[in-house]
Amino acid sequence: MTALEQANQLKAKFGDLISEPTGVHGEIAVQLADAERIGDVCAFAKTELGFDYLVDISSLDNYGEDPRWTVVYHLRGLANRCELRLTTSVSEEKSELPTITSVWRTANWHEREIYDMMGIRFRGHPDLRRILMWEGYPYFPLRKDFPLGGKPSELPEVAFSKAAPMEGGPFVTIPGGKDAVEREPRVRTPEN
Amino acid sequence: MQKWSEIGYDSKIEGDVIVTRIDAALNWFRKNSLWPMPMGLACCAIELMAAGASRFDISRFGSEVMRFSPRQSDVMIVAGTVTYKMATAVKRIYDQMSEPKWVIAMGACASTGGMYRSYAVLQGVDHILPVDIYVAGCPPRPEALLDALLKLQNKVQHEPFLETLKKA
Secondary structure (H helix, E strand, C coil): CCHHHHHHHHHHHHHHHECCCEEECCEEEEEECCHHHHHHHHHHHHHCCCCCEEEEEEEEECCCCCCCEEEEEEEEECCCCEEEEEEEEECCCCCEEECCCCCCCCHHHHHHHHHHHHCCEEECCCCCCCCCCCCCCCCCCCCCCCCCCCCCEEECCCEEECCCCCCCCCEECCCCCCCHHHHCCEECCCCC | CCCCCCCCCCHHHHCCCCCCCHHHHHHHHHHCCCCEEEEECCCHHHHHHHHHCCCCCHHHHCCCCCCCCHHHCCEEEEECCCEHHHHHHHHHHHHHCCCCCEEEEEHHHHHHCCCCCCCCECCCHHHCCCCCEEECCCCCCHHHHHHHHHHHHHHHHCCCHHHHHHHC
16 A cells, blocks of 8 residues: 555545645655644554554744644554655644644654744643753744844753854855855855 | 973982972872863763773873762863753862862863854853863864873963962
């Protein structure tokens, strides 16, 4: 069974909740219209379609658009060797969706990382704490409106942070430059 | 024995007696057995381990006794990226080291934050500790660390130890 067939099975089961499968490079992705149903969809994908391995959960910040967040679930069936990407949108006002830790236990840390970096909460998560930054850090660093150099914060006896000096940066390289001068790190904005 | 040595000794003239100043002697004892506190936080720690292993052999300079207890250490070698999350722990370990104590910032990250102009990384361990020697490199080769150790030994040898003791 290919990933496309499985995506169609998912669509047959959940109807309008699941979008038409789209794909690039042979990778199949479907969008889930209602993030609240993610638990049902994932449980079906695991038990009926054989997606026994949750590779990763990632999140996107579509800053300036509504809904702001996209959460992406990367599923893989180890036996039938196919992958499926399941995406769903969450609005900024809500910033919350149900946990899927009851389906795949590995979702625990993935969801904690998204909570830590992006500030999206997972309802029903058994232990929703920060995983990389320290508990009490007031910001979510992977958001698009968070500066690269960071912001100052202070939590006595635990940790502090300061804004890093950017000195006009960030300085980035571009691939494929003809010579070293063209490739060297420079300030690159869409204008120059 | 070279002429400039502060503990110069010529057995033909002085017999079995060595004449020196007490702080020169004490500093000489100290500088030749600086016990490091290996604060290995990133890839620099691999080079630190290489410096301790047979090929580079830091024990030639009396610093082979890597103590994982700060209370038994003289010099903290901060080898690697100090994140803000780790900074408090590094400071606490430094505070637990008994005086006199020194700090070597090994590598670009420990010295300045290195390539991590980032929200998560302390931009140089000198924001929280008094650093004696900075070592350039990403990571520095073991020779560079040994050179830093020799420079630190030179610094220790010339410290006005007795004067600070009198003041205290």
